[in-house]
Amino acid sequence: MANQEKVLIVEDELHALTGLAELVSGWGYRTDTARDGLEALEKVQAWQPGIVVTDLKMPRMDGLELLSRLSEMKQDQAVVVLTAQGSIEAAVEAMKIGAYDFIQKPVDPTRLKTILSNATKQRETDRELEITRRKLRDSGQLGSLVGSSKKMQELFALVERVASSNVSVLITGESGTGKELVARTLHELSSRKAKPFVAVNCAAIPETLIESEIFGHEKGAFTGAMERRAGCFELAEEGTLLLDEIGEMPVVTQAKLLRVLEERKLRRLGSKVESPVDVRVLSATNKNPEEAVASGQLRGDLFYRLNVFNIQMPPLREHKEDIPAIVETMLADMNRKHERNVTGVDSDMLNRLLDYDWPGNVRELRNTIERAVVLCGEGLLRPSHLPPGFGSKSVKWTPETVSSGNTIEVEIGSTVDEAERRLIIKTLESTNNNKTRAADILGISLKTLHNKLKDYVKSKGPDSVGVEE
Incomplete structure (x- = not known):
């Protein structure tokens, strides 16, 4: 099957270079070759291949330097690196500076064919998506x-x-x-x-x-x-x-x-x-x-x-200015999902949303908006549609060590582990030892909660937890 994509193969070992060129040409790609990085740079500028398959170890200019130079020149080729057995670290380094993929020597023809096919599709996808991406970013x-x-x-x-x-x-x-x-x-x-x-x-x-x-x-x-x-x-x-x-x-x-x-x-x-x-x-x-x-x-x-x-990922409290746009997107989704006709959020409720620190991040915001949409049904969301006590739960740090209500107060100088232990125990108490609910509030998995409780019992004894494990 004919393929119009150009593939430049860069390899200093002549036998391997010839073999790869014949293999890739047989799959319908247009191919050219280079014996090192310097020659490859000249070919890239003159021939403009879509894909570069390059060895890492070569004289004059190796594969990593070639990759860096292509990146500096803002070339858009998909670069596939060839690496010897046991040189995964070098391949990973190449990926970090822009390689599309890597394949170990001796080359597996089936895997190379798959990589070239995927790289070709990706270049087509990039061209198709560029206009859409620009509109979305704007x-x-x-x-x-x-x-x-x-x-x-x-x-x-x-x-x-x-x-x-x-x-x-x-x-x-x-x-x-x-x-x-x-x-x-x-x-x-x-x-x-x-x-x-x-x-x-x-x-x-x-x-x-x-x-x-x-x-x-x-x-x-x-x-x-x-x-x-x-x-x-x-x-x-x-x-x-x-x-x-x-x-x-x-x-x-x-x-x-x-x-x-x-x-x-x-x-x-x-x-x-x-x-x-x-x-x-x-x-x-x-x-x-x-x-x-x-x-x-x-x-x-x-x-x-x-x-x-x-x-x-940034926590929501660090980019609260995005909350209005996020809520608008959520409203459209929730209206479709629940067959409601909520048109927006009134200014008082929006201020409440912006004042809150969202310890549960976007997931907590989504749950809050979904509840409000179901309650409201149509028109504007108002503060009355927020959960009871919304915004009152917080972790308070003061010089005292007394715990009460829905806050914990931790002495300055306490370790992070000790503060975490107090928060977990207090949360469990507030949920009547419902570990699933506590894990959800704390933003951790149920398995992680169980592991932490076991660690507390193991290190300090059952009394250190104070709730049934």
Whole structure:
């Protein structure tokens, strides 16, 4: 099948260069070759290829320097790097400075063909989306993300920068800030948009089942495995997989995940056969990933592989000027969902929304607006449509150590761990030990809450908790 995309192949070893050129030409691409980075730069400027496939180790100018020079020249080629076995770190570094993808030597023809096909589709997608992106940016919206503030515009720029790549992205930020929205937007702006987007919450799956959920299993692989089942990787084939709450994944499973990411091959539980996978993996966590690595909850090598690019979500309290636009978008959605006709928000209620610090972030704002829309039905939302006691729950820091009502007061000089313990216990007391409700209020997973309570009992005894674990 003819393909008009131009591919420049850069390799100093003549036999490998010739072989790759013949292979790629056989797939219908127009090809040219270069023996090092300097020659490649000349070819790029004169021939303007759409894709550059380059070795990393070359004389005169290596692949990393070539990639940097192309970036400085604001060239828009998709760059695929070739790396030797055991040189994943160099490939990851190349991805950080703009490479589209990487492939290990000796080159797997099937994988290379897939990468070139995806890169070609991505370039077509980029051209189609550019006008739409410009319009969305001007209106303060990018995919499902809304906001005209400086922080949101910076976020939009980061999302656009990495959406067209195959790079792994770690999305961090407080609970409720919209990490999954960012993941979905990355998917929608990529060449994989027509393929599945699969999100899995690692904290919501029991440890005994998580490997089966992610990797799949064969019939009879374990007790209760009555039939063959595809895992999340297979369900997301050629699309995007979001691993939410990655810090909650068992360490043993993390090791198997790392192998899949590095080798791009998957083996179901109970199977002896490995199958190639073509999935872009995104991950998210509301924890500090460096602290999770230090505590042993997250493998350092997996963190390094997932965190090729990091997107930090700002809490809503840091860009409150976006609340009116976010609410307007939510109202349109809620009117459709609940068949209501709410036309807007009156000034008193808007001021109440702007004065509140939103510890639950955009998720809490959405829940608040949804409740108000259902109550109101039509016309303007007013303060009477807000939940009882709205805005009164807060964490108060004073020199005293007395706890009362819906606040906690912590002595200056107390550790963060001690303040967190008091907040968790107070929240549990306020929910009559309803851990699911407490975890939701605290913005953490139920599994994380149970783990913290166990740690408190283990370190200080049952009396340190004061509520039934």
